[in-house]
Amino acid sequence: MTGLWFLAAAYTAIWFAVVLYLLGLGRRARTLEKEVAALRSRAGGRD
Amino acid sequence: MWVILRKDLAIERRTGEILSSLLLLALLMVLVFAFTLEPERLRDPGLLAGLLWATLLFSSTLAFGRSVVLEREAGAWTALAMAPIDRGAVFLGKVAANLVLLLGAAILVLPVMAVLLGTRALVPSALLGLSLVLGTTGMAAAGTLGAALASRTRAREVLLPIVTFPLLAPLLIAVVRTTAGGLVGTPLVALRPWLVLLGSFDLVFLVVGWLTFDHVLED
Amino acid sequence: MSSRTDRPAGALNPWRDLWLPAATTAAMVAALWLVFVVVPSERVQGTVQRIFYFHVHLAWMAFGGFVVTAGASVAYLARGQRAADRLAEASAEVGLLYTTLVLVTGPLWARPIWGVWWTWDPRLTMTVVLWAIYASYLMLRRLGGRDEVILRYAAVLGVVGVLDIPLLIIAIRLWRGVHPAVLLAKDADAGLANPMMVQTLIVAGVALALLFAWLVVLRMQFSALDDEVEALSAEVAA
Numbered sequence: 001m002t003g004l005w006f007l008a009a010a011y012t013a014i015w016f017a018v019v020l021y022l023l024g025l026g027r028r029a030r031t032l033e034k035e036v037a038a039l040r041s042r043a044g045g046r047d
Numbered sequence: 048m049w050v051i052l053r054k055d056l057a058i059e060r061r062t063g064e065i066l067s068s069l070l071l072l073a074l075l076m077v078l079v080f081a082f083t084l085e086p087e088r089l090r091d092p093g094l095l096a097g098l099l100w101a102t103l104l105f106s107s108t109l110a111f112g113r114s115v116v117l118e119r120e121a122g123a124w125t126a127l128a129m130a131p132i133d134r135g136a137v138f139l140g141k142v143a144a145n146l147v148l149l150l151g152a153a154i155l156v157l158p159v160m161a162v163l164l165g166t167r168a169l170v171p172s173a174l175l176g177l178s179l180v181l182g183t184t185g186m187a188a189a190g191t192l193g194a195a196l197a198s199r200t201r202a203r204e205v206l207l208p209i210v211t212f213p214l215l216a217p218l219l220i221a222v223v224r225t226t227a228g229g230l231v232g233t234p235l236v237a238l239r240p241w242l243v244l245l246g247s248f249d250l251v252f253l254v255v256g257w258l259t260f261d262h263v264l265e266d
Numbered sequence: 267m268s269s270r271t272d273r274p275a276g277a278l279n280p281w282r283d284l285w286l287p288a289a290t291t292a293a294m295v296a297a298l299w300l301v302f303v304v305v306p307s308e309r310v311q312g313t314v315q316r317i318f319y320f321h322v323h324l325a326w327m328a329f330g331g332f333v334v335t336a337g338a339s340v341a342y343l344a345r346g347q348r349a350a351d352r353l354a355e356a357s358a359e360v361g362l363l364y365t366t367l368v369l370v371t372g373p374l375w376a377r378p379i380w381g382v383w384w385t386w387d388p389r390l391t392m393t394v395v396l397w398a399i400y401a402s403y404l405m406l407r408r409l410g411g412r413d414e415v416i417l418r419y420a421a422v423l424g425v426v427g428v429l430d431i432p433l434l435i436i437a438i439r440l441w442r443g444v445h446p447a448v449l450l451a452k453d454a455d456a457g458l459a460n461p462m463m464v465q466t467l468i469v470a471g472v473a474l475a476l477l478f479a480w481l482v483v484l485r486m487q488f489s490a491l492d493d494e495v496e497a498l499s500a501e502v503a504a
Contacts, residue, residue: 003313003378010317010374011298014324014367018477021363025484032491039498192426196419200409209405210423213398214430217437224441240440248433255429259422262343 055114055144066148069110073156076102077163089164096226098164099157100219103186107149108208111190114145115198138191138260142253146187153179166230174238175229181245182222188252189214195263218248282483290480293473300466317375319470325368325393327478331361332396332428335403339424342417348493349486351417354424355407356485360478362400368393388438395434399427412496 080089080098089098157179160166193211197203221244228238235242301319338354341347372390373383384390403423410416 006314006374006378007316010371011301011320013370013374014320017363017367017370018481021481022484025488029488029491032488032495035495036491036498039495039502042502043498192422196406196423199413199415199419200406200411202409206402206406206409209402213395213402214426216395216398217430217433220437220441244433244436244440251429251433252426255426259343259425262418262422 052140052143052147055141065110065113066151068113069106069148069152070155072106072109073102073152074159076105077156077160081163086164090166092166092230093227095161095164095166096223096230099153099160099226100182100223102156102160103149103153103183104212104215104219105208106152107145107186107190108193108211109204110148111145111187111194112197112204112207114141115194116203134260134264135257137264138256139253142184142187142191142256145191146184149183149187150179153183172229172232172235174225174233174235177235177242178222178225178229178245181242181249182218182226185218185222185245185249185252186215188249188256189218192252192256192259192263195260218245221245221248282487286476286480286483290473290476293469293476297466297470297473300462300469305462305466306460314375314378317371319466320474321368321371321375322467323471323474324364324371325389327474328361328364328368328393328396329431331357331364331478332400332431335361335424336428339421342421343425351421352486352489353482354421355404355489356482358400358403358424359485360481362397362404363481364478365393365397365400369397386442388442391438391442392434396431399430403427412492 077098080102089095189211190207193207193214197206197210200206221241225238225241225245228241297319301316305316305319307313307315334357335354338350338357342350342354372393376385377383403420406423407416407420410419
């Protein structure tokens with residue numbers, strides 16, 4: 001039964017880390033996309 | 048290369064800044080070890096070898112960082128980059144200067160450490176000499192490269208050990224074994240694979256540094 | 267950079283944005299199904315051995331990621347293409363993620379089998395030093411910012427780091443002796459006797475390789491976006 005506990009812990013850790021990494025990347029990417037949009041409109045406004 | 052070596056050593060002779068701080072720091076490390084690890088337990092020559100290299104490792108990162116910072120502060124780095132000499136030679140010259148300092152410190156610190164810690168056996172041998180030379184050469188090569196790489200960042204004092212310590216792992220593992228062997232008079236042949244490893248480490252880092260310094264100095 | 271319609275970083279690419287994630291997900295579901303449902307438990311170690319199917323690949327791909335970083339670093343030093351640098355960075359970051367997972371799943375497997383969380387066995391020692399090299403590489407990039415000089419410095423470190431690995435392997439082998447045959451003996455005698463185990467191992471490998479590739483692609487896309495922001499702010503400031 002303890003074997004199952006260690007197994008579950010290992011795979012949970014893997015999934016937790018991967019999902020966290022993906023979410024973090026997505027969040028930072030969205031911030032950057034907003035920045036791009038803002039900069040574009042400013043650049044566009046001046047043209 | 049010899050020009051750089053002579054120049055660095057001349058600065059050092061005049062100020063004595065790096066060597067004196069290197070030695071003082073090493074001495075303080077001996078005290079730290081004695082306080083934290085019960086001096087009675089440190090009589091073993093194997094431990095002396097480990098402590099010696101740990102001391103040299105910590106002291107050298109500070110000293111090497113300093114040597115690059117001095118150049119940058121004086122604006123000499125850019126001058127070096129523009130000088131009509133091979134950049135690889137600049138690297139080798141810097142390594143040679145650092146090597147002289149580090150080897151000098153090692154030779155001075157080892158007996159002091161042995162006396163203060165009351166190490167039982169201390170046999171000066173060819174193996175010991177070889178270990179010190181090969182070990183400090185590798186440390187100087189990797190440390191010089193690491194110092195140059197860290198020098199352009201914020202928090203370079205922190206980054207320098209972070210960059211060099213993992214790279215120095217193979218050197219440390221090997222040099223502590225050979226130094227311990229040298230201290231108790233193990234025949235040289237018994238530790239041959241370790242010595243070959245040390246030699247290869249030195250060679251790899253000297254060659255890689257020599258080849259890549261072109262990219263490092265170019266700013 | 268004047269046109270407002272060209273969006274190199276954000277444009278949809280069917281191969282990258284559809285097929286790769288879809289294939290990764292499918293392979294991953296298949297791998298998990300095989301690991302948890304189909305494959306029989308290993309005789310000696312029991313259920314815990316199922317960690318092995320992911321653990322081993324994570325370790326090898328962590329190594330592989332380092333080689334990719336080094337290769338891309340050489341390319342960057344030689345030709346100075348931004349894309350090579352992005353690949354080096356992305357591969358190092360995903361490699362660090364994989365190495366971290368090796369270091370997490372390893373002890374979780376070692377504890378029930380060997381009775382300890384950690385031993386200074388050659389492979390474990392190796393992995394931990396590798397982790398430190400990856401971490402120092404990424405730390406240099408983070409503290410250095412996106413200055414062109416720093417990118418070159420990072421590339422040098424990427425190359426030096428991978429050259430350090432053979433020396434490290436020899437040093438650790440000499441130091442700790444050859445791997446204490448735990449894995450080898452187990453593999454030879456009971457280990458992967460069941461053909462289902464081999465298939466599971468292969469599918470898990472494919473899944474983790476696809477995941478690695480997908481994460482690297484995402485990370486590179488992110489860097490490209492970052493560069494775009496940089497370029498645009500320079501344009502606005504000008």
